[in-house]
Amino acid sequence: MxxxxxxxxxxxxxxxxxxxxxxxxxxxxxxxxxxxxxxxxxxxxxxxxxxxxxxxxxxxxxxxxxxxxxxxxxxxxxxxxxxxxxxxxxxxxxxxxxxxxxxxxxxxxxxxxxxxxxxxxxxxxxxxxxxxxxxxxxxxxxxxxxxxxxxxMILHLNDNWQNFEDYLAAMKTKFRVKAKKALQLSGALKIETVTLNNINQHLPKMTQLYQKVATNASFNLADFNLQTYIDFKANFGDNYILKTYWLNDKIVGFLSGIINHNALDAHFVGIDYKYNKTHAIYQRMLYDYVQIAIQKKVNIINFGRTASEIKSSVGAEPNxxxxxxxxxxxxxxxxxxxxxxGVQPTPFQQKFPFKKINLNENYQSIN
Incomplete structure (x- = not known):
């Protein structure tokens, strides 16, 4: 607003x-x-x-x-x-x-x-x-x-997560293994921060990658003009986040988001689907959103709509x-x-990646 x-x-x-x-x-x-x-x-x-x-x-x-x-x-x-x-x-x-x-x-x-x-x-x-x-x-x-x-899809961050390792430690073994595999597959990716100084040279390729994602979407009210990112960066500085993902000197993905009070709102992403499975590009983006949120000390990540199941696997819950x-x-x-x-939300299987908290774990009797 x-x-x-x-x-x-x-x-x-x-x-x-x-x-x-x-x-x-x-x-x-x-x-x-x-x-x-x-x-x-x-x-x-x-x-x-x-x-x-x-x-x-x-x-x-x-x-x-x-x-x-x-x-x-x-x-x-x-x-x-x-x-x-x-x-x-x-x-x-x-x-x-x-x-x-x-x-x-x-x-x-x-x-x-x-x-x-x-x-x-x-x-x-x-x-x-x-x-x-x-x-x-x-x-x-x-x-x-x-x-x-x-x-x-919303992820509520635990106050005890001081870094990404704390987030991983809170996961059940199955999901922690999945996260580490995604990080391993994406290890060859080079991640760069987009700034006002370099955004113009990246926007044409970023636009192509965004169109790939928009075309795959089952419902899209209107196409977003990525030129808007220039104004976002000028107006909101470091509170507007843009990162590009590179493989062999080629942009294969990008993410965007804004710090909105106590929340990180994820915005549009772009993905080269040719490399998505082999290098876990989208999964890496989701984990990077978590890492950014922890670093920025916000309480919530608003992941937005679509891809609900994979977002739930990183801890997000439906709102x-x-x-x-x-x-x-x-x-x-x-x-x-x-x-x-006849218009209904796409059904998905909600994942529960975090360990159950034992409320009595740290309880000490006063008797």
Whole structure:
């Protein structure tokens, strides 16, 4: 929600229309804020994730000219298109949050009716945690349909981890062996920190690697422009982390992330899949995120969505997220409800890599 973070994204994505809504009280003091991005989204981008009956719903909708054929949907998004989690709405603690959510829903609709050039097809309010649903379910009264998306994978760091060796020591033998094997396989990789001085020469190859990952994703609202990294580094310095992975003088991967208060938020990565298995590039990145977090003395790593199982193998746990979607047309919105019933998070097997803590281990009797 930092001004420079939002400004950097806006500057480098001219194909996205950015808006900001501020709600004020009777004394004109701000009580809530939401970041809006308006994008063109093609339904085919999630076709690989649809169940058979959902495809039929879409076909029927197109035959009835309710769902456009090949034409992209213009979607208004409340939230951050490029970041997982609750990063779209801020409400003052003193406000009645249910009431504010209602006012925001009205303000979003008012924004689109006031500017006929926007021509919005659908409204999407994204990434609410389970604790927020008691408040955000008020959106159902305004025609919004909730559906679950892949969870944000979160690792809570133990206060006793002073270095990476402490982290490894906390693991069960099976997972510690797996980690050491990944570190061994990735031993030939050379890791370099990206700075403002060298970022321009690396960005073309980094962009190619990012596209490889984005193409493999089952769901992607919009492509991220890596030129944004230049502004991130200029605005946030060492708190914005960029590292490249090299093999024989060739970039085969990169990671990015930002220190956000007491958390390390992992952002986009790029991988040359040709070398991923042989050199455990992605696994190495996950362990490097852990090492960075320990060095920066943060409490949490937000690993984001996708690849949930492998993230759980390094200790991350799922934090469920809900999105609310509404189509502008009433009949289409009813069909949309059926459509969304077939969109479910990809199932995965949650791993539990850490030893169980014996609470009585250090207990000393006072008797």
């Amino acid at each position: 930092h001004r420079n973070f939002l400004k950097s994204i806006e500057k480098n994505h001219p194909n996205i229309n950015f808006k900001y809504i501020i709600l004020v009280d009777e004394n004109l003091k701000p009580k809530a804020f939401t970041s809006i991005q308006i994008i063109n989204f093609n339904l085919e981008a999630i076709q690989n994730n649809l169940e058979s009956f959902t495809k039929k719903v879409k076909e029927i909708g197109r035959k009835l000219h309710i769902i456009p054929n090949k034409k992209p949907l213009k979607i208004l998004i409340s939230g951050n298109t490029f970041v997982s989690g609750e990063h779209g709405i801020f409400i003052n603690q003193t406000e009645d949050k249910k009431s504010v959510i209602k006012d925001l829903a009205k303000a979003i609709l008012q924004l689109t009716t006031a500017d006929n050039k926007l021509k919005i097809d659908a409204f999407l309010l994204k990434d609410f945690e389970n604790e927020s649903l008691l408040i955000t379910d008020e959106l159902k009264n305004y025609g919004y349909h909730p559906f679950s998306v892949e969870p944000n 469920d997220l809900t999105i609310y979607l509404r189509h502008k047309k009433r009949i289409t919105n009813r069909i949309l409800k059926l459509f969304l019933q």
